[in-house]
Amino acid sequence: MGAEDKLVLARKIGRTELLVSLWVGSGLATVLLISRFAIRLRLHRRLFWDDILAGLAYLFLIGHNVLATLAVPTVYLLLHLFENNKGLLMPGLLEKFDHLARLVFASNFLFRCCIYSVKASLLALLWRLFRSLPAFRRAWLAITVVTVLGFLASVILPPVACPSVTALGCLSPRTLKLEAISMYVTTVCDVLTDILIMSVPVAFVLKSSLPRSQKLGLVGLFMLGLAVVVMAILRNLETDGKSKHPPPSWLLFWSAMESTVAVMVSCFASYKSLFTTRSRSTAYHCQSGYSASVAVSSRIPNKKTWTDTDSREEIIRQTEFEVSYEMAPIPEHRVQSPEWEGNRVR
Secondary structure: OOHHHHHHOOOOOOHHHHHHHHHHHHHHHHHHHHHHHHHHHHHHOOOOHHHHHHHHHHHHHHHHHHHHHHHHHHHHHHHHHHHOOOHHHOOOHHHHHHHHHHHHHHHHHHHHHHHHHHHHHHHHHHHHHHOOOHHHHHHHHHHHHHHHHHHHHHHHHHHHHOOOOOOOOOOOHHHHHHHHHHHHHHHHHHHHHHHHHHHHHHHHHHHOOOOHHHHHHHHHHHOOHHHHHHHHHHHHHHHHOOOOOOOHHHHHHHHHHHHHHHHHHHHHOOHHHHHHHHHHHOOOOOOOOOOOEEEEEEEOOOOOOOOHHHHHHHHHOOOEEEEEEEOOOOOOOOOOOOOEEOOEEO
């Protein structure tokens, strides 16, 4: 076995570490998703399309991790056999390779579905927040088209590059070159769509009249998507490297990490509702002992038309607005009795 093959089959991550990383990440994503649903149901009494799509992404994540767990025994068995130069002595080796290839191919498909379900969830959230702005609707439509094209490229290019899902079906120089091109194209689509999706809310928040502290908080919230971008780039670099094939264990690990981070980031959007509600509840105060103020949350009427300037505040508040009612302070000067004026009755 050559030096390059030893690099390919190098055990970059242990079996236990791989399984722990898979399911600890899934556990964190589960907690965040349940919290997201709880917040939505508590504040809005319903789930929106972005919540449903985030739940779908979570199901794809669990499916990916299940397939990865099923592939782990074969991955590390083959690594052990080839590291000890005993691979050719094992009966049924090709069948195990074929089984592993099918599991990895299916898990990669679920990984792509998970990533783009998260993108769809974020696009649905942005549409709900910014749909009253004509300029945003045009930008949203363009980004949605690019995202759909990126998803189609991500699910079509891998089987085109390697049409035979078998152990020895993708070893020709042409197939290896096509696989490398497919990996780079799908990564570029992934990163490009993430940057486009993040740029829209950040641009509108920066142009809004919100206080600086709220601007920074919301921009930081939306910029969490950069974590997914970083994970996508690391996945491409770490699973490609200088070898002909990415190590299966490393490929499964980085796919799980990127999809887990994507699901977790999509859930953080719901916590903005708590932040907004908390900031509203402390925004009003009593100016005297005889004054009071009340803040209530209500839905924006569907028939109301907003201009670009008027709607920026409404965009950030997720289709909610605040109605403030203040009682006028009672004058402190003495009020004369209506029945007596001096010593005379009126």
